[in-house]
Amino acid sequence: MVSERAPSATPTLIACGCTKSPHTLSWSNSLNTIAFGSANNVCVLQPESTSSPAAIVSTTAAHSKPVTCVKFARNTSAPLLGRTGDVLVSSSADGTAAAWQVCSSRLKSIRAARPFHKGSATFCCAAMSVVDGSNRVVAATMGADSLLVIWRFVADQNPDSDLIQTINMGTAFALCADFCFVQSVQRLLLCVGTSNSTIELFVEDADRTSIVKALTLTGHTDWVRAVSFKRPVLESDDWLLASAGQDNVIRLWRLSEIGTADSPPSTIADLPLDRDIRLKSKMIAISNSDKSISVTMEAVLNGHDNWVYSVDWEPTGTMRLLTASMDKCLVVWEPDADSGVWLESVRVGDVGGQAVGYFGGAFDATGDRIVGHSYFGGLHSWTRQKTDIGEEWLPQPTVGGHFAAVTDGAWDPTGTYFLSCSADQTTRIFSPYKSSRGLGYVELGRPQVHGHDLNCIASVSSNCFVSGAEEKIFRAFNAPRTFASSLAAISGINVDTIFADWSTWAEGASLPSLGLSNKALGENEARPKIAGDLESAGIQPDVRPTHLLVPPTEDHLMQNTLWPEVHKLYGHGYEVFAVAANHAGSVIATACKASKTEHATVMFWDTREWQRRAEVEAHSLTVTQLAFSPDDSVLLSVSRDRTWALYMQGCDDNLKWTKVAQSDKRTGIHTRIIWSCAWSPDSRYFATASRDKKLIFWRTDRQNATVTVTAIGAPYVGAESITAVDFAPSMVDSNYIVACGLENGRIEVISWNESLGARVLVQLDQCAAHSATIRRLRFRPIKGCWPADMAKQDDDIFELASVSDDHCVKVHRICLA
Numbered sequence: 001m002v003s004e005r006a007p008s009a010t011p012t013l014i015a016c017g018c019t020k021s022p023h024t025l026s027w028s029n030s031l032n033t034i035a036f037g038s039a040n041n042v043c044v045l046q047p048e049s050t051s052s053p054a055a056i057v058s059t060t061a062a063h064s065k066p067v068t069c070v071k072f073a074r075n076t077s078a079p080l081l082g083r084t085g086d087v088l089v090s091s092s093a094d095g096t097a098a099a100w101q102v103c104s105s106r107l108k109s110i111r112a113a114r115p116f117h118k119g120s121a122t123f124c125c126a127a128m129s130v131v132d133g134s135n136r137v138v139a140a141t142m143g144a145d146s147l148l149v150i151w152r153f154v155a156d157q158n159p160d161s162d163l164i165q166t167i168n169m170g171t172a173f174a175l176c177a178d179f180c181f182v183q184s185v186q187r188l189l190l191c192v193g194t195s196n197s198t199i200e201l202f203v204e205d206a207d208r209t210s211i212v213k214a215l216t217l218t219g220h221t222d223w224v225r226a227v228s229f230k231r232p233v234l235e236s237d238d239w240l241l242a243s244a245g246q247d248n249v250i251r252l253w254r255l256s257e258i259g260t261a262d263s264p265p266s267t268i269a270d271l272p273l274d275r276d277i278r279l280k281s282k283m284i285a286i287s288n289s290d291k292s293i294s295v296t297m298e299a300v301l302n303g304h305d306n307w308v309y310s311v312d313w314e315p316t317g318t319m320r321l322l323t324a325s326m327d328k329c330l331v332v333w334e335p336d337a338d339s340g341v342w343l344e345s346v347r348v349g350d351v352g353g354q355a356v357g358y359f360g361g362a363f364d365a366t367g368d369r370i371v372g373h374s375y376f377g378g379l380h381s382w383t384r385q386k387t388d389i390g391e392e393w394l395p396q397p398t399v400g401g402h403f404a405a406v407t408d409g410a411w412d413p414t415g416t417y418f419l420s421c422s423a424d425q426t427t428r429i430f431s432p433y434k435s436s437r438g439l440g441y442v443e444l445g446r447p448q449v450h451g452h453d454l455n456c457i458a459s460v461s462s463n464c465f466v467s468g469a470e471e472k473i474f475r476a477f478n479a480p481r482t483f484a485s486s487l488a489a490i491s492g493i494n495v496d497t498i499f500a501d502w503s504t505w506a507e508g509a510s511l512p513s514l515g516l517s518n519k520a521l522g523e524n525e526a527r528p529k530i531a532g533d534l535e536s537a538g539i540q541p542d543v544r545p546t547h548l549l550v551p552p553t554e555d556h557l558m559q560n561t562l563w564p565e566v567h568k569l570y571g572h573g574y575e576v577f578a579v580a581a582n583h584a585g586s587v588i589a590t591a592c593k594a595s596k597t598e599h600a601t602v603m604f605w606d607t608r609e610w611q612r613r614a615e616v617e618a619h620s621l622t623v624t625q626l627a628f629s630p631d632d633s634v635l636l637s638v639s640r641d642r643t644w645a646l647y648m649q650g651c652d653d654n655l656k657w658t659k660v661a662q663s664d665k666r667t668g669i670h671t672r673i674i675w676s677c678a679w680s681p682d683s684r685y686f687a688t689a690s691r692d693k694k695l696i697f698w699r700t701d702r703q704n705a706t707v708t709v710t711a712i713g714a715p716y717v718g719a720e721s722i723t724a725v726d727f728a729p730s731m732v733d734s735n736y737i738v739a740c741g742l743e744n745g746r747i748e749v750i751s752w753n754e755s756l757g758a759r760v761l762v763q764l765d766q767c768a769a770h771s772a773t774i775r776r777l778r779f780r781p782i783k784g785c786w787p788a789d790m791a792k793q794d795d796d797i798f799e800l801a802s803v804s805d806d807h808c809v810k811v812h813r814i815c816l817a
Contacts, residue, residue, distance in 0.1 A: 007761040009749070009768065012786060012799060013418075013441040013811040014056040015401030015430055016043060017377025022225060022309040022359045023069040023124045023176065025373050028086065029315045029365035031102055035088055036373065037067030038403075039806040040771050042090050044105050045399065047364065047371075047381075053433060053440030054381075054398050059808060060100070060107040061745070061771030063092030065121075073127035073137060074179055074229075087129050089139050091122035097141045099127070099153070111153055111162070117143030128179035128188060138188060142174035148192060150211050165210050172196040180229035180239050184257055185289050191241055193224030199243055199253075201295070206287045214284045215295060217253065222246035230313035240298065242321055244308035250301040250323055250333070252342065255284075256294050299342045301333055310360035314367040320345075322370055326357030330372045330382075348382050348393050350374075350555050369396075377403025377424070377807075378554035397551035400443060402428065406803035408776050410459040413583065414498055415780045415788065417444065417487070418801050420809045421454035421467055429483075430809065432787045433551055434492040439787075441811075442551040444490060447477055447563035451516050458581040458588060460607055462498045463505075466569070466588055468576035474569040474590055476610065477518065480508045483563065486548040491787065508545025509562035520564035521545060567610040573599050580626035580635070581607075587655075589635050589647075591623035602626065602637055602647065604657045613655035618645035618662055625676050629683040634660075634700070634707065636686050638674035641665055644688055646700075646707050661707045669696050669711055675723045676776075680736050685712075685754075687738060689722035695740055697752065715758040720744045724777040728798045732816055737761075739800050739814075741774030747802060749814055762814060769812075770804035777802050785813065 016038040018025055024037040034045040041059040048054040073087040088107065091097040095118055099111035116122070120143045127139040141149045148167040153159065172194040180189045190202040190211055199217040204210070224245040232240050241253040281294040306327035314320035321333045321342075332346035348370075349358070356375035363370055368384045370393075381398040384391055404424035411418055417431040427448040433440040448454070452469035459465045463479040484502040488495045495502060506520035521543070545560050552561060572592035581588045586607055594600035597620045604614040619639035627636045635647040635657065642665040650656035663670075672691035679686045688696050697712040716738075724741030731737070735751040738758075742748070747769040749762040780786055780799035796816040803809050 007749070007814065007816045009762045009764055009812045009814050011057075011768070011810065012813045013430060013809070014043070014059060015399065015428075015441075015443065015809040016041070016056065016059070016807045017401045017403035017424075018373035018379060019067055020359065020375060020377055020403055021068055023071065024067060025360050025362060025371070026070050026072045026088070027362040027364060027371065028072045028088075028102065031086055032365060033102060033105065034362070034371065035070050035072065035102070036379075037070045037090065038808065039066055040064060040092065041806055041808070042067060042070055042088070042100065042107060044102065044107065046105060047369070048396070048398075048437065051437060053435060053437050053442075055440055056399055057105040058107065059767060059771070061766040062090050062098055062100075062107075063094050063096055063113055065092050065094035067092050068122050069125040071125055071127060073129045073139070074181075075129045087127060087137055089125045089127040091125040091141050093121040095120050095122060095143060097122060097125055097139065097151075099137065099139065111159055114159070116141050116149040116151070116164070117145050117147060120145035123173065124176045126177040126179055126190075128181060130181065130188070138179065140177050140179075140190060140192075142177060142192070144173065146170065146173060148174045150190075163209060167202075167211075167213075169194065172198075175223060176226050178227050178229050180231070180255075182237060182257065182293070184237050185286050185291050187286060189239075189255070189293075191227045191229065193227045193243060193245065195223045197222055197224060197245070197247075199224055199227065201284060203284060203286065215282055217282070217295065219251055219297065220245050220247050220249065225307065225309050226311045228311045228313055232319060240313075242311040242313065244311050244323060246307045248302070248304045248306060248308060248325070250304075250308060250311060250321070252298040252301070254296050254298045256296070258292050258294055301342055303331055303344050304329065306357060309358065312362045314363045315365055316367050318367060320363075320367060322361050322363055324358040324361035324372050326375070328355045328357050330358055330361045330370065332370070346393055348395075355555065355558070371398070374554070376558070378558070380554045395553045395555070397442065397553050400554060401809055402426070402807050404453075404807060405772075405805040406775060406807060406809055407454060408456045409778055409801055409803040409809065410457050410465070411778055411781055411801065412459045412462045413585070413781060414462055415782045415786065415799075416462065416491070416493060416498060418778075418809070418811065419457055419459055419465055420803055421448075421457040422807075423453040425450045425453055425469070427454060427457060427465075427467055428809075431487060432491045434490070442490070443557060444486060444551070445483055445561035445563075446557045447479075447483075447561065448475075448518070449511060449558065449562065455575070455577050456579045458579045460581045460588065461585040463502070464585070464607075466579055466581065468579050468590070470575045472570070472572050472574065472576065472592070474576055474579060475517070475565050476567040476569070477563040478566045479505065479563055480520075480545060481505045482508050482545045482547050483561070489547070489549045490551055493787070506564045508543070508560070509564040510543045511559075511562060517568075518562045518565040569605060569610065569612070571603055571612055571615075578623050578626050580628055582628040582632040583630060584632055587628075587632075589626045589628070589637075591626060591637070593622045594619070595621060600639065600641075602635070604655070606655055614657040616647055616657055616659050618647075618659050619643060624674065627677050627679055627686075629679045629686075630681055631683045633683070633702075636677050636679065638677045638688055640673045642668060642670050642672065642674060642690075644674060644677065646709070648705055648707065650705070658705075660705065661709050669714065670694060672721075675721070676725045678726045678738075680727050681729055681731065685736070687725050687727070689725040689740065691721040693718045693721055695722055695725060695738075697754070699754065712754055715752060716740065716750055718742050718748070720746070724774045724802070726777040726779050726800075728779045729781050730783050732796045737798065737814075737816070739777045739779065741769075741777045741802060743773050745770035745772050745774060745804060745806065747774065747777070747800075747812070749800070761816065764812065770802065770806045770808055770810070772805035774802055774804045786811065
C-alpha cells in the first residue's frame with residue numbers, strides 16, 4: 001500500500017501567454033504583483049526579486065470564456081496614483097465580470113462572476129476602492145451590447161445587495177474606462193473612451209448611488225482605446241487624463257477644481273506647432289456643491305506610427321507616461337524640465353523579425369521597470385539602469401508561454417527538459433534555471449515557429465524531436481550547438497552526459513521569410529558582418545543564434561532559438577494527428593486524420609535512415625494517440641472508432657510490424673471515442689481513457705508473436721470525460737500510479753493494482769490543474785524532482801506535466817511519501 005502520509009501536489013512550473021487583446025495585464029504596485037488573462041484564467045505573476053526569479057505562481061479559472069480585461073482597482077487613499085490595492089476586477093467574452101482579492105499570491109473570490117452583459121462579450125473593466133468609511137468598491141464594465149454597467153459592492157456583504165446601474169451608450173461601444181476620486185467634493189469621476197472617437201465623463205450624483213453623464217470631450221479622430229488618470233501634485237486636486245486610440249495620437253487633459261465665483265481658466269497647450277494656441281476650458285458642474293471642474297487640453301503627443309492600445313502613468317510622483325502601440329514600440333513620455341513640453345524620453349521594443357506590436361504596458365511601483373504584452377502573447381520586460389552618461393533601459397528575461405491551446409507535450413528521454421506544441425504554431429522548450437536568486441523554470445527555446453497549427457510531438461532523443469501540424473508531413477529537428485551550451489549554462493547540467501559529439505552540430509537555424517523549413521546555419525552564417533549577404537541567401541538578417549548565459553528574452557526566443565529541420569516524412573493523405581517514438585529512439589509511429597480505413601493506417605519509420613518501413617491498417621477513423629510499451633516490443637493505438645489495437649515487431653525483421661490484437665467496437669467496453677492510452681512501467685498492463693468517462697485497464701500475456709489481452713474492468717470512472725492518462729515511471733509499494741486528465745480540466749492521481757483496485761490519492765481542481773480540456777499528461781521519465789540534483793531523490797516524488805486548451809503548460813510535483 002502507499003504510505004499513510006497524505007499525498008500532495010505542488011506546482012513546479014506554470015507557463016502561459018497573455019491574452020491577445022488590450023487591457024488584459026495590470027500591475028499592483030503595493031503587492032509588486034502582475035495579473036494577466038490567459039484563455040479563461042486570471043494568472044498571478046511574481047516579478048523577479050533579489051531572492052527569487054520571476055514565476056507565474058497561480059492560475060484561477062475565472063470565467064467560462066476568454067478573459068478580456070484584468071485591472072487592479074484604484075485606491076482613494078493612495079496619494080498620487082491609486083492602482084495600489086489588492087482588489088482585482090476581471091471581465092470575459094462570456095459577458096460576465098468578477099472581483100477578486102489577492103491573498104498570498106492567489107486570488108480569493110469576493111464577487112463571483114455575474115452576467116452583466118448577457119450574450120455579449122465585455123471589452124473592458126475599471127474599478128475604484130473608495131476609502132470613505134463605507135469601504136465600497138465601484139466597478140464598471142463595457143460590453144458589445146453597447147451597455148456601460150456600474151456596480152458597487154462591499155466585500156463582506158451579500159452579493160445580492162450590490163447596486164447596479166446600466167447606461168446605454170447608443171450607437172457607440174464603450175472601449176476603455178478609468179476612475180478618479182475628487183477629494184474636496186468626495187465624488188467619483190468616470191472617464192469612458194468610445195468607438196465614436198469621443199471621451200465621455202460621468203460624475204457621481206449627490207447621494208453617491210448613481211453616476212450621470214457630465215461632459216463629452218472631442219479631439220480624437222478614431223476609436224479611443226485607452227484612458228488613464230493621474231493626480232500630479234499631492235497638495236492639489238488637479239488630475240491629468242491621458243487618452244489614446246486608433247488615430248495613433250495620445251492626448252493629455254487637465255481637470256482642475258474651481259469655485260463658482262472663479263472664472264474658467266484658459267491654459268496654453270503644449271503643442272509643438274504653435275505655443276500660442278489657447279484652448280477654451282469645458283466645465284463639469286458638481287451637484288449640491290459650490291465646486292466645478294474645468295477640463296482643458298494639456299498636450300498632444302504624436303510619436304507612434306500605428307494604433308495606440310495602452311496608456312499607463314508611472315505610480316511615483318514623477319510625471320511619466322508609458323504608451324504601447326502596434327508599431328512594435330513602447331514609449332515613455334515626460335515633460336521637459338525647462339519648457340514643460342511633453343517629449344519622448346525612452347523608446348523600447350522590437351525591430352524586424354516576428355514582432356507585430358504591443359497590446360499593453362505597465363510600470364512597476366518604482367518606475368524602474370516596465371512590462372509589455374505583445375500580439376503573440378509574450379511578456380516583454382525592461383529595467384532602467386543608471387550609467388555614467390545617463391540611463392538606459394535593458395531588456396530582461398521574464399516568463400511566458402503559449403497563447404493558444406496546447407495540443408501535446410513530451411519529456412526528453414533523460415527528463416532534462418519538457419517540449420510542448422500548440423495551436424499557436426510553435427513548439428517550446430522549458431527547463432530549470434539555476435541562479436543566485438534561486439531555482440526557477442524558464443522557456444529556454446522555441447525550436448519551431450511554423451505556419452500551421454501543431455497537433456503532436458514526440459521526443460526521439462535528447463537532441464531530436466518529431467512534430468506534426470495541420471499538413472500532410474511530419475518534420476524532424478536536431479538541436480543546434482547554441483541549445484546545448486545554453487542548457488549547460490542556464491540549467492547547470494553537464495550536457496556531455498546527455499549529448500554525444502554536440503560540438504559538431506550546426507550553430508543554429510533560420511526560418512526563410514516565405515518558407516516553413518528551418519535552415520541550418522554554420523558558425524560564419526550565424527555571425528554575419530554584412531546583412532546583405534544573408535538576404536541574398538534567403539536568411540533573415542536579424543537572426544543571431546547565441547550561446548546564452550542567462551534566460552532568453554521574448555524577442556530572442558522568437559527568432560534566435562530555432563532548431564534545424566533535418567527530415568520530412570511524407571506518406572499520409574490528410575493532416576497528421578499523432579506521433580510516438582520508442583524508448584530506444586530507433587522507431588517512430590505516425591497517423592493522420594481519417595474517415596476511412598485506408599487513411600487510418602499507422603506508419604512505422606526507422607530513425608537511422610528516416611525511411612518508412614511498414615504500414616498497417618487497423619482502425620476505421622482517426623487514431624487519437626500512439627504509445628510504445630516501455631520494452632519497445634509493442635505499439636498501442638487508440639482511435640475515434642472506439643477501438644484499440646496492438647502491433648508487434650516481426651521475429652525475423654525488427655522493422656516489420658503487424659497487428660496482433662484489436663478490440664471490437666460492437667462488443668467492447670468503451671462506448672465513446674477513446675482519447676488516450678498509456679503503458680504500465682513493466683509493460684504488463686495498458687490503460688485506455690474515453691469520452692464515456694471510463695478508465696479501463698488491460699492485462700497483456702505474450703507468447704512469441706501473439707498477445708492475449710484481458711480486460712480488468714473499470715475500477716475508476718471519472719466525473720467527466722477522461723481525455724488524458726499516463727502511468728508513473730515506477731511503482732510505489734506494489735501499486736501503479738496513474739494520472740487521469742478530465743475534460744473539465746481537473747486532474748486525479750490514483751493508485752491501482754489488479755487485486756486491490758483503485759483509490760484516488762491526489763485531486764487537482766481547475767485552479768491547481770486547468771480550466772479547460774486536458775490534452776496530454778506526461779510523467780517525467782525518471783523518479784524524483786526536476787532537476788535531478790535536488791534533494792529527496794529517494795522519496796516517492798514524481799513530476800507530472802500537463803497541457804491543456806487553457807493555453808497552459810504545467811508541471812506538478814506529486815509527493816506520495
